Amino acid sequence: MRSLVIAFTILFSIPSTAQTNPIDPETVARIVGYSLTRSGASDFLESLTDTIGGRITGSKESQATANLILKTLKGAGFSNAHFEEYQFEPGWQKGITTGELVAPTHRTLFVGTYGWVPGTQGPIEVPVMDLGPIDNGHPTIPAEVRGAAVLVDLRSNALSTTYVATRMRISQQLAQAGAAAMLIVSDKPDRMLYTSAFLFYPRGALHVLSIANEDAALLRRLRVKGEVKIKLDVQNSFIDHAVTERNVVADLEGSDPSQTVLLTAHFDSWDPAQGANDNGAGVAVVLDAARILKSMGLKPRHTIRFAFFSGEEQSDLGSKAYVEQHKSELDNLWAVINTDHGAQTPLGLQL
Numbered sequence: 001m002r003s004l005v006i007a008f009t010i011l012f013s014i015p016s017t018a019q020t021n022p023i024d025p026e027t028v029a030r031i032v033g034y035s036l037t038r039s040g041a042s043d044f045l046e047s048l049t050d051t052i053g054g055r056i057t058g059s060k061e062s063q064a065t066a067n068l069i070l071k072t073l074k075g076a077g078f079s080n081a082h083f084e085e086y087q088f089e090p091g092w093q094k095g096i097t098t099g100e101l102v103a104p105t106h107r108t109l110f111v112g113t114y115g116w117v118p119g120t121q122g123p124i125e126v127p128v129m130d131l132g133p134i135d136n137g138h139p140t141i142p143a144e145v146r147g148a149a150v151l152v153d154l155r156s157n158a159l160s161t162t163y164v165a166t167r168m169r170i171s172q173q174l175a176q177a178g179a180a181a182m183l184i185v186s187d188k189p190d191r192m193l194y195t196s197a198f199l200f201y202p203r204g205a206l207h208v209l210s211i212a213n214e215d216a217a218l219l220r221r222l223r224v225k226g227e228v229k230i231k232l233d234v235q236n237s238f239i240d241h242a243v244t245e246r247n248v249v250a251d252l253e254g255s256d257p258s259q260t261v262l263l264t265a266h267f268d269s270w271d272p273a274q275g276a277n278d279n280g281a282g283v284a285v286v287l288d289a290a291r292i293l294k295s296m297g298l299k300p301r302h303t304i305r306f307a308f309f310s311g312e313e314q315s316d317l318g319s320k321a322y323v324e325q326h327k328s329e330l331d332n333l334w335a336v337i338n339t340d341h342g343a344q345t346p347l348g349l350q351l
């Protein structure tokens with residue numbers, strides 16, 4: 001929780017450097033000492049990931065997470081902690097996704113759905129086509145993709161926005177050409193799958209699945225020898241009406257509340273895993289910052305607002321709703337510090 005210590009130091013240093021009061025090194029040392037010896041961040045993260053786990057926007061797990069954050073804030077003494085509701089549409093229910101090789105032999109395939117893409121309305125049996133590696137991002141879509149599940153190898157580290165734009169564009173091209181499904185070859189090892197709704201939200205054009213690298217290699221080897229057929233069953237469904245989601249907000253009031261510093265993290269995640277790194281750890285850090293500052297009885301110069309957003313993985317739904325709901329206060333916002341290291345190795349705090 002090194003970044004927590006850094007964040008505390010910054011929070012209690014920035015207002016002082018801009019004002020006449022010098023930095024109080026003793027207070028900073030106390031905060032650092034408290035965070036290193038009495039941190040509850042790991043306990044919270046364990047509780048979040050092991051008892052709730054993945055928390056897709058609009059799901060009951062997302063609701064449970066908002067409840068847990070509110071309860072933790074109230075327990076820390078934030079009597080002003082509250083939910084801020086907003087609505088989005090469409091909602092999406094993730095169902096079970098299964099894949100099976102049915103010809104020339106039988107074998108279970110490791111496949112998983114992307115977010116906000118449609119279901120198959122029952123099992124479908126389709127031939128496999130292969131678009132191969134997409135090196136320039138603009139493949140020619142052959143007519144043979146009609147009615148087929150199409151392997152697409154995007155060969156990316158999944159960080160670039162170009163990558164997600166390419167992914168979305170190819171899915172639309174495949175849908176227009178009548179393809180039955182898009183099978184994106186996972187770039188992760190050990191049959192690990194990938195998921196996301198980035199640019200598929202609000203509604204993907206066709207069934208977009210992640211297929212394990214090893215399983216895609218098998219399908220490709222078999223295709224060299226003849227026709228390959230697979231069975232897919234994707235039980236996703238859309239909720240075609242407005243769905244209510246919540247952000248959680250609490251204030252540590254300052255002696256001069258005319259300005260606010262916002263400390264934020266999104267709490268929604270995907271559910272193949274438990275969302276520990278993206279962004280459970282960020283939530284734990286911000287929540288622990290709130291808890292520690294409150295329990296030490298510190299009063300900052302300006303108000304520190306802690307905001308926990310849902311809906312980030314779709315299209316920053318929660319933070320956009322916050323901006324809309326707090327439009328009139330934005331000119332009084334001194335700084336925003338957001339923590340969201342994503343599913344990569346945490347390397348520190350960037351300002």
Ligand SMILES: [Zn+2]
Pocket residue numbers: 266278279312340341342
């Ligand atoms: Zn994130």
